[in-house]
Amino acid sequence: MKVGIVGAGMVGSSVGFALVLRGVASEIVLVDHNPDLAQAQAEDIAHAVPFAQPTRVRAGGYDALEGAEVIIIAAGVPQKPGEDRMSLLGRNAAVFGDVIAETNRVARDAILLIASNPVDIMTEVALQASGLPAARVFGSGTILDTARFRYLLGQHLNVAAQSVHAYVLGEHGDSEVLAWSSARSGCETLTDFADQVGAPITDAVRQEVDQKVRRAAYRIIEGKGATWYGIGAGLARIVQAIRDDQRAVMTVSARVSEIEGIHDVTLSLPRVVGRAGVAETLIPHLSFAEATALRASAGMLRETAQKLL
Numbered sequence: 001m002k003v004g005i006v007g008a009g010m011v012g013s014s015v016g017f018a019l020v021l022r023g024v025a026s027e028i029v030l031v032d033h034n035p036d037l038a039q040a041q042a043e044d045i046a047h048a049v050p051f052a053q054p055t056r057v058r059a060g061g062y063d064a065l066e067g068a069e070v071i072i073i074a075a076g077v078p079q080k081p082g083e084d085r086m087s088l089l090g091r092n093a094a095v096f097g098d099v100i101a102e103t104n105r106v107a108r109d110a111i112l113l114i115a116s117n118p119v120d121i122m123t124e125v126a127l128q129a130s131g132l133p134a135a136r137v138f139g140s141g142t143i144l145d146t147a148r149f150r151y152l153l154g155q156h157l158n159v160a161a162q163s164v165h166a167y168v169l170g171e172h173g174d175s176e177v178l179a180w181s182s183a184r185s186g187c188e189t190l191t192d193f194a195d196q197v198g199a200p201i202t203d204a205v206r207q208e209v210d211q212k213v214r215r216a217a218y219r220i221i222e223g224k225g226a227t228w229y230g231i232g233a234g235l236a237r238i239v240q241a242i243r244d245d246q247r248a249v250m251t252v253s254a255r256v257s258e259i260e261g262i263h264d265v266t267l268s269l270p271r272v273v274g275r276a277g278v279a280e281t282l283i284p285h286l287s288f289a290e291a292t293a294l295r296a297s298a299g300m301l302r303e304t305a306q307k308l309l
């Protein structure tokens with residue numbers, strides 16, 4: 001499968017590298033505003049190919065994206081000193097306007113997979129700018145937050161993260177909601193499983209896991225300025241689900257017509273992802289507190305998108 005990546009910075013190059021290591025793409029094309037950067041990243045990633053999976057990796061202009069089935073958009077501009085969030089968002093929305101005019105011109109049948117942050121808002125921008133069906137424009141959303149939640153619960157229960165089914169919903173950011181009440185391990189509710197293995201989910205455990213999931217990006221940014229490997233691997237995983245029509249359940253960010261009373265908002269919910277993009281959106285059963293938190297998260301995202309667009 002041919003995969004395009006627009007924005008060859010840290011996130012764009014990491015997803016290219018992850019795609020090569022996993023053998024997900026037959027061809028990868030990197031496009032950047034700065035062609036020298038795209039060229040250098042493509043060459044560097046191509047040098048990993050002999051140690052990984054056969055993949056053609058190259059840099060190019062937008063015309064080189066022709067025939068791409070998935071285009072990952074990881075382009076963006078850095079925040080200027082003193083710049084507020086809305087102004088940064090406005091500049092990033094303008095970048096997306098330019099990028100999507102080009103992807104629409106050369107690869108209108110592609111799925112657009114959005115990685116730029118704030119990912120929920122940028123996915124909404126991409127959806128509106130592209131005019132494509134909502135199933136084919138979605139963002140990485142809380143895929144990584146969900147992975148961290150499952151991993152931490154797995155550690156606590158001493159069980160594989162793959163056997164933990166637990167989701168992070170809403171915004172990929174401060175207002176995200178850890179759906180504790182619907183979490184399962186194997187076929188048991190989380191609390192039943194935890195009691196059976198003698199590792200109860202106390203308030204202290206909840207708080208610790210919540211903080212670790214919610215604060216992970218902040219901790220990494222403190223240490224290295226930004227995050228890229230985890231999200232690169234997560235994006236490659238999404239591309240694999242598309243390529244193989246896996247119909248895997250993942251928390252990606254996409255438009256939903258209504259959630260908790262908020263209409264037409266783009267956020268993360270568990271979704272069935274396959275060849276056609278988002279095939280189904282699942283509405284989880286939530287506790288009152290979780291539903292209230294999800295409504296607040298959705299409301300905030302809807303308001304931000306309305307102010308911007």
Ligand code: ADP
Pocket residue numbers: 006007008009010011012031032033034037074075076077078095098099116226227228
């Ligand atoms: P991140 O850590 O999110 O990857 P970077 O700043 O490393 O952030 O990467 C963002 C990339 O997006 C940069 O390489 C930048 O040149 C690129 N970019 C910015 N504007 C555009 C644009 N209009 N078209 C294509 N690429 C762009």
